[in-house]
Amino acid sequence: MPNRFKKLALPITFAAAGLVTAVPLAATALASPATKSATPVEYSTTLEALNGSGASGTVKISLDGSTATITQKVSGLAAMFGEDPYPHVQHIHIEGNGSCPMPSADMNDDGVVSTTEGAPSYGKIGTSLTLSGDTSPAAATALNVAPSGASYDYNRTIELDAKTLASLEDGSAVVVVHGLDPSTLSEKAQGEMSDIVPELPLAATSPALCGVLTATATAAPATTAPPTTMPMMAPAKPMNAQPTFTG
Ligand SMILES: [Cu+2]
Numbered sequence: 001m002p003n004r005f006k007k008l009a010l011p012i013t014f015a016a017a018g019l020v021t022a023v024p025l026a027a028t029a030l031a032s033p034a035t036k037s038a039t040p041v042e043y044s045t046t047l048e049a050l051n052g053s054g055a056s057g058t059v060k061i062s063l064d065g066s067t068a069t070i071t072q073k074v075s076g077l078a079a080m081f082g083e084d085p086y087p088h089v090q091h092i093h094i095e096g097n098g099s100c101p102m103p104s105a106d107m108n109d110d111g112v113v114s115t116t117e118g119a120p121s122y123g124k125i126g127t128s129l130t131l132s133g134d135t136s137p138a139a140a141t142a143l144n145v146a147p148s149g150a151s152y153d154y155n156r157t158i159e160l161d162a163k164t165l166a167s168l169e170d171g172s173a174v175v176v177v178h179g180l181d182p183s184t185l186s187e188k189a190q191g192e193m194s195d196i197v198p199e200l201p202l203a204a205t206s207p208a209l210c211g212v213l214t215a216t217a218t219a220a221p222a223t224t225a226p227p228t229t230m231p232m233m234a235p236a237k238p239m240n241a242q243p244t245f246t247g
Helices: 001-014 022-038 115-122 163-171 222-233 236-242 242-246
Strands: 043-048 055-062 067-075 090-094 124-128 152-159 174-178 207-212 214-216
Touching: 043 174, 055 163, 055 207, 090 163, 115 174, 115 207, 124 163
Parallel strands: none
Antiparallel strands: 043 055, 043 207, 043 214, 055 067, 067 152, 090 124, 090 174, 174 207
């Protein structure tokens, strides 16, 4: 890279003044990726119940370049699927409206906003938040690597693809956790099969939690720490001296 830069810079030295401005531009372009990876960005969301699941949760994503450290806590989800802990497939959905669907998204009036019916709001699957292995959309309905049970903590560091990263940046990345307790569904919905996995009941794949990821903070670089602490320390002196002033 330095070699290429020298070759590029040489002809520019002989060029007209107008072209010289290309040098700082090129330098900025080379420097920016390093700056980006040195300053992790944090995204987070509060997961809200969908389809009357009564569940709740939080998700935090610390992003360093394309490496995402995901910290998620959920509770109140459907606990059992027959004899087994209920598997909850979960994803970062992308390229939708960057929102969670309203009950009015239920197009077939079965009382459930299915995964497909919610898609105009939260978009398609960008990343599968699995316990291990594949995190691509191909692993979207892999029940054996889905977190399970009514409550769980999910912690995993994964690589995000370009599409998911782009949606995080433009505010259209949405976390969706799937899997409803069938007994809470309407009679009509209880008799239906899943819109995305035909061999499963509708309840198994329908969304139970949803939250739009927003950039909450840029991890403070060490250089900004002193200015932040200085003003906080300054009022401490008058407060300590307060008895003298009031007396
Ligand atoms: Cu999903």
